[in-house]
Amino acid sequence: MTKLTGFKQIKTAVFISGRGSNLKNLIKFSKKKKFPLNINLIVSNKKNAQGLIYAKKYNIKKKFINFSNLKNGEKNLIYLLKKEKINFICLAGFMMILSSNFIKKFKGKIINIHPSLLPKYKGLNTHNRVIENNEKFSGCTVHYVTSKLDSGKIILQKKIKIKKNDTSKTLEKKILLKEHILYPLAIKKIFSNL
Ligand code: GRF
Secondary structure, X not given: OOXXXXXXXXXXXXXXOOOOHHHHHHHHHHOOOXXXXXXXXXXXXXXXXXXXXXXXXXXXXXXEOOOOOHHHHXXXXXXXXXXXXXXXXXXXXXXXXXXXXXXXXXXXXXXXXXXXXXXXXXXXXXXXXXXXXXXXXXXXXXXXXXXXXXXXOEEEEEEEEOOOOOOHHHHHHHHHHHHHHHHHHHHHHHOOOO
16 A cells, blocks of 8 residues: 555554454554554454454454463563554453553553443443443443553543433444444544644
């Protein structure tokens, strides 16, 4: 792909644990003109994460990291990120909490997408809890990652109205589509001065 001269995409790693639809979407965006990030590395904490197929499909380096010992896992991860000269990290369905030591090393350079209107509904099973509580709205949030779960500064949020017949399944589908719009937008917002 021809890139504009003088414009260099930031070397980025995407961390996943599962399906990888946000990963795929970010890869697609990274191929567009002037998108701030290039996806150079895919990291998974699950050996068989479905999303790892995109490594082969798009010719991107992938690595499974075993975090059964968190300290060792993070040590290997830091080594890998340095080796690959990674400057930015996008978490996309990465179902693990990184240590504050790791997060400090990449302060302001790790972002995450969460399927709720944070600060509401941090953590797992978001859509179920939202439906159970008869919420009128839900949505998704892109935020900086800090050592507190789903708590860092919000970059962008998208709100949707919940319909009477929505279930956690239909809500998940609707919100995932919004995530695929919101994540690239949030990235563009962060780097809008480039
Ligand atoms: C998304 O809903 C994301 O917001 C959440 O985990 C899900 C990952 O989906 N953190 P995918 O693996 O990107 O398809």
